[in-house]
Amino acid sequence: AQxxxxxxxxxxxxxxxxxxxxxxxxxGATPYLFWYVQSPGQGLQLLLKYFSGDTLVQGIKGFExxxxxxxxxxxxxxxxxHWSDAAEYxxxxxxxxxxxxTFGDGTTLTVKP
Amino acid sequence: xxxxxxxxxxxxxxxxxxxxxQCTQDMNHNYMYWYRQDPGMGLKLIYYSVGAGIxxxxxxxxxxxxSRSTTEDFPLRLELAAPSQTSVYFCASSNLGYxxxxxxRLTVV
Numbered sequence: 001a002q003x004x005x006x007x008x009x010x011x012x013x014x015x016x017x018x019x020x021x022x023x024x025x026x027x028g029a030t031p032y033l034f035w036y037v038q039s040p041g042q043g044l045q046l047l048l049k050y051f052s053g054d055t056l057v058q059g060i061k062g063f064e065x066x067x068x069x070x071x072x073x074x075x076x077x078x079x080x081x082h083w084s085d086a087a088e089y090x091x092x093x094x095x096x097x098x099x100x101x102t103f104g105d106g107t108t109l110t111v112k113p
Numbered sequence: 114x115x116x117x118x119x120x121x122x123x124x125x126x127x128x129x130x131x132x133x134x135q136c137t138q139d140m141n142h143n144y145m146y147w148y149r150q151d152p153g154m155g156l157k158l159i160y161y162s163v164g165a166g167i168x169x170x171x172x173x174x175x176x177x178x179x180s181r182s183t184t185e186d187f188p189l190r191l192e193l194a195a196p197s198q199t200s201v202y203f204c205a206s207s208n209l210g211y212x213x214x215x216x217x218r219l220t221v222v
Contacts, residue, residue, distance in 0.1 A: 034210055043117075043203055043213035044156075051209070090155065092211075099144035099163065099207050105155040 003027070004093050006104035013081050014112045021076040021107050023091030032094040033074040034101060035065055039087045047089075050074060061085070086111045115139050119204050119214035126194040126221045134189040134217050136204030144207040145187040146171075147179065149200040150216075156203070162187055194221045 003026040013019050025031060032051050036044040048059025055067040065076045074091060088108050092101040120135045138145065143164045148156040148171075158171030162181040176198060178190040187206075191198060199221045204214040 032209070036211070036213075043215045044205075044211065045213070046210045049210050100146070100158075100161060101207070101211065103156045 004091055004102050004104040006089075006091055006107050008107045009105070010108045010110070012110040012112060015083050016080050019076075019078045019081045019085070019109070021089050021091075021109070023074045023076065023104060025072050025074070025091075025093045027072075027093075027095055029095060030067075030069060031096075032101075033065075033067060034092040034094070035059065035063070035074075035076045036090045036092060036103075037061075037087050038090065038106075044090060047076070081109075081111055083111045083113070085109060116212050117204055117206055117214040119202075119217050121217060122215065123218050124220070126191075126219065128194060128196065128221060130194050131190070131192050132194070132219075134191075134202055134204070134219075136187045136189065136214060137185050138187075138204075138206040138212070139185065140206060140208065140212065141184060142206035142208045142212075143184065145181065146205045146207070146211070147177070147187070147189045148203045148205065149173065149198075150203060151200050159189065159202075191219075196221050 005024045034049045035047040038044045047063050050057045050067050088106045090106045091104040094101045117138045146161040147159040157173045160179040162168045168179050202217045205211045
């Protein structure tokens with residue numbers, strides 16, 4: 001079964017600082033990869049996705065993610081965090097292009113003033 | 114463009130009552146899902162569907178039922194509500210990425 005690991009349960013950064021959220025998956029093939037954000041009391045929103053090609057993908061809200069095949073990772077980054085970025089972030093993988101993704105347990109981002 | 118619409122947004126049920134959570138999407142997606150999210154936790158898949166007339170169990174299907182008579186609609190049925198079903202329920206549809214509804218917050222007392 002495909003497995004997704006988000007090693008950091010909770011991360012705190014200062015506003016204006018850079019951010020990197022980690023995501024690792026455990027499977028031999030390259031899956032479809034996604035990052036979602038969930039603001040308090042809201043549903044999840046797709047930030048970005050990777051299927052193939054350029055390993056650095058751009059998403060909404062100034063986020064980007066880099067796929068590294070050698071590390072089975074798909075880390076989410078943002079150069080300068082804003083207070084409104086405080087939320088829960090979920091990594092997800094779809095190995096078989098069957099449409100059904102497996103979600104990580106999420107990373108809670110707190111932004112300090 | 115409405116996306117995925119869930120109703121109701123909030124509901125309080127008494128133990129043993131039943132209810133249906135409604136979910137409809139207007140994007141003509143074949144894949145639809147129901148998840149539950151407990152406080153501070155991730156998503157757990159209850160049921161999913163790959164198209165009209167086809168449904169399958171996820172990780173935590175016990176106590177729930179679904180049907181998919183049309184592409185647009187994917188209702189979730191709770192037959193005998195239990196306190197363990199207190200949660201936030203999300204419906205989603207997908208086509209190379211998920212679109213989620215805004216959720217139904219259910220409390221069973």
